[in-house]
Amino acid sequence: MSSTRHQPAPTHPDGPGPSGRHVDTVSITQLQPADHAAFLALLDLADEEGVPEEVEDLLTLPPLGQPFTHGPALCLTAHTPRTASPVGAVFATLSDWAFQQPMNPILAYLITTTILYTNALAVAPDHRHKGIARTLLTEVETRARDTGYRLATLHHAPELTDFYASLGYTSARQVLAVFPSGVRAMPPSSYLTAVKPLDPDVRVHTVPGAPAPVVTGLLPDCDLPAHMS
Ligand SMILES: CC(C)(COP(=O)(O)OP(=O)(O)OC[C@H]1O[C@@H](n2cnc3c(N)ncnc32)[C@H](O)[C@@H]1OP(=O)(O)O)[C@@H](O)C(=O)NCCC(=O)NCCS
Known part of the structure; x- marks a missing residue:
């Protein structure tokens, strides 16, 4: 390239x-x-x-x-x-977030290769x-x-929400993601977390009753769980 x-x-x-x-x-x-x-x-x-x-x-x-x-x-x-x-x-890099979660390290590695963090x-x-x-x-x-990579993420101050929304990001205090090991919260921050799918199989859902937007499709068969559908 x-x-x-x-x-x-x-x-x-x-x-x-x-x-x-x-x-x-x-x-x-x-x-x-x-x-x-x-x-x-x-x-x-x-x-x-x-x-x-x-x-x-x-x-x-x-x-x-x-x-x-x-x-x-x-x-x-x-x-x-x-x-x-x-x-x-x-400056963008890998996120070590998955390795901080209680999950199989191979799964954590796979997740790390799907998300690029700015x-x-x-x-x-x-x-x-x-x-x-x-x-x-x-x-x-x-x-x-x-x-x-299948998802772009970043953290930002609240006043930049419209700017990132104009670029296709969904911002929230907390963002959840579905993995084979269950629904996990993405890294906490004092700022907002913003996510943008980079692949058509990845989607960001607003689920009634859920505390935060939910990202699905990062890995195969990681769809919305039945209680959220
Ligand atoms: C945020 C920043 C990177 C934007 O850079 P930029 O080249 O001016 O951005 P663009 O020209 O592509 O887009 C500008 C848009 O960003 C948004 N924006 C930028 N700064 C903003 C602010 N302080 N408050 C609200 N919106 C803001 C506006 O929508 C603006 O649109 P406008 O030019 O029509 O007003 C720049 O202001 C900066 O370096 N700020 C300090 C560092 C920072 O906050 N980085 C972001 C960390 S997540």
Whole structure:
């Protein structure tokens, strides 16, 4: 897979985009060594507590196969023609959530290979509201879908619910998922959890009486249990 993808939209460098907003052509690139510091500085914008040291360590690793670029992480940057440094960054990786559940480790491994978690997404303040975050996240989803991932997840602040809904995410305080071992709650967070199916067999159900949306179809035969149907 090419490490750089030029986005067809926005299509008018330096001119107004379809919504009338001022836009630049943006290219999405796999993180390059020269941009490590700028990448980490951008990710800092997305996390009040700063980027964990482990993230920096991952940047030295060779990719663990597609869709990853650095160890088990997918690190992409957004560039515009007029800036030397990246103006946007996204960091996505595996979720270790299944391994924290009381379930067979082989099952936990299989679940881990179905879900891609976007840990951090950020755009430089001067370049916001031009569709750059949308473009970065869409690229993460495309690469995840192309390599067999079935669900995209992330956590976000409540004020971004409409933004993520416009990209196809369902957000809630808690999200449940059906597995052969039963219905499990996805990782808890002080933020909202958002989920988006990447495969037509995966669905997010709003079940009357259930405490949260329910994800089905991540693994074969993981349908809604009878008491929820
Ligand atoms: C959130 C963020 C990544 C959006 O980047 P962006 O490139 O401006 O996003 P896009 O242009 O693709 O989409 C913009 C839309 O996001 C939504 N949005 C962005 N910031 C928002 C906020 N603070 N409150 C409500 N909606 C917001 C709006 O719907 C906005 O639409 P508009 O431009 O018509 O107003 C950027 O504001 C940022 O880096 N914030 C700090 C880090 C952060 O909060 N990251 C998200 C962690 S989950």
